[in-house]
Amino acid sequence: MTDSVRDGQRDPVDDWRRLAGTAVLLDGFHALKHALRFGAEVPVAVAVDRDAALALADELAPDVREALRALLTEVPQASYAALVPRPHPTGVAALAVRPSREAGLARLRRLPRTAPVVVLDQPRNLGNAGAVIRLAAGFGATGVVTTGTLDPWHPTVVRGGAGLHFSTAVERLDVAELPPGPVFALDPEGEDIRGVRLPDDALLAFGSERSGLSPELRARADHLLSLPMRPQVSSYNLATSVAMTLYHWSLAGARPRA
Template identity: 60%
Template sequence: MSTWARTPGSVVLEGFHPVKHALRFGAEVEQVVTTDLADLLDLATSHAPDLYDRLAVGATQVDRARFTELVGRPHPTGTAGLARRPHWDPATVLGADRTSPAVLLDHPRNLGNLGAVVRVAAGLGAAAVLSTGEVDPWHPTVLRGSAGLHFALPVGRLAEAESPAGTVIAFDADGEDLRGARIPDNAVLAFGSERHGLSERVRARADRVLSLPMRAQVSSYNLTTSVAMALYHWTLTA
C-alpha cells in the first residue's frame, strides 16, 4: 500500500486532471507532487490557467521513486495529490428543495462505470450521485473514473432504508418513453446495474418508470450513457 493510501480520511488524486478538478471545486488538497514541475506548469498553462499560480507555489517536485512510494504507482502526467474526503449533510442533499435531480445507482458493480457516472453527473449539474449496495463510491478506481469530479457534487452511499425526497423516476426498458416525459428539478433518477437491472425495492418505490429510446435489437446502454441521456433530457425540459 502506498504511503498516501494509509492516510485516514484522505483520498489519492492520480494525475493532473483529478488534481485540477479537486482544486477547482474547493477540495482540501493537502499535498501536490510532480516528477517535473516545468511539465506540470506547462499543463496548467494549456489546461488550467486559473490554477497556474496555486500549482507554481503549492506543488513539490519529487523523484520518480518517491512519487511511486507516495502514490503507489507512476502516472503519465507525473502529478498526484492528496485530498481530504469531504463530508456532506444528508438532510441538505436529500431534501425536497433541490434545484436539480439526484442520481441513484441501485447496487452498481462496475467501479469504472460508477466513476464515469460521477463525471457526467457533475458535468450536467446533478445534485448528487448516491449508490446502494456494497461498492464504495469513493473507491480509488471510482475516483480515477470521475477524474476527480467527486468534489464537484456530493457522492456517497445510501442506506437501503433511505430515500431522497422528490419524485423517484426509475429507468427500465418496459417504462414510458422518456421523450414524452418532463423530469422535475427535484427528481431522483434511479438506475439499476447493467446485468441485474433495478431491484424490486427501488422499482416499488418509483413514482414513474421511464425507458430510453433505443433501436430495435440493441439490448441495452452502458450505465453512464443512460445517466447522461436522462440528465440531458432534464436540461432540455427544465
C-alpha cells in the first residue's frame, strides 16, 4: 500500500463512477497538468504509478507538483483501464468539474475584448476541434465556439486539447446566438487576409472540414477572408487554418495573455 492509500480514505474508483456521468475526463498527465494550471476543480485523479507521475511533474510541471501529490491516488492497472475508454501512455486520468455555461457565455459576450473568439461552424472531426482549442489557448483567444452537433466537451476533443479547455471559454451555440463583434469568415473567395488587420473583438469563423461555411454563417459574416494558397492545392487542415489566422492577428501587436 502506498502513502496515497490510507486507512479510511474513500475509494477513488467509487468516486469516479459516481462523478463520471457529469464530469470532464482529463485523459493523461498533460491534460491534468493544464487543467490544474488554469484553475479546474478536480475531485478525483488516479495513476497506475503515482511515483512515476510525480517524477514527471518534477521534470515537466513543478508548478503543479504539490497539487498532484495531494490529488493522485494509485490504482491497479486493471482498475485504471476500466475507467477510461483508451488508456493513456502516462497512466494518469482525472475527472474535473465542467465550468458553468453561464460563466462561459458571460466571458464570450463581455466587451471590450482583448482577443478574438474562434468560431468553428459545424465542425465534424473531434480531433481537429481539440487541436483548435489548444491553439486558441496558446494564442490567448477569448474562447472557442462551435455550431452544429459536435460537442466541444466530448472526451476526444478534451484529449486533443490537452486539458486546455479550462484556459478559455468553450461553448456550443447557434449562429444566431454568437457573441457580439464583427465576423471575419474564412472562405476561398474572400479577400486576401494579408491585407486585412483583424481587430481584437473579431469573431474568426471557419467552415467545416468538408462543406465550408454554412449558409447561416455566411449570411452573418461581415467580411470574407482567404488564406494564401498555392494554385491546385485544395485546402488546409482546419487547425492549420486557425493557426495561420491567429498568427496573422497576433502580428498586429497582440501577445498571449499571462
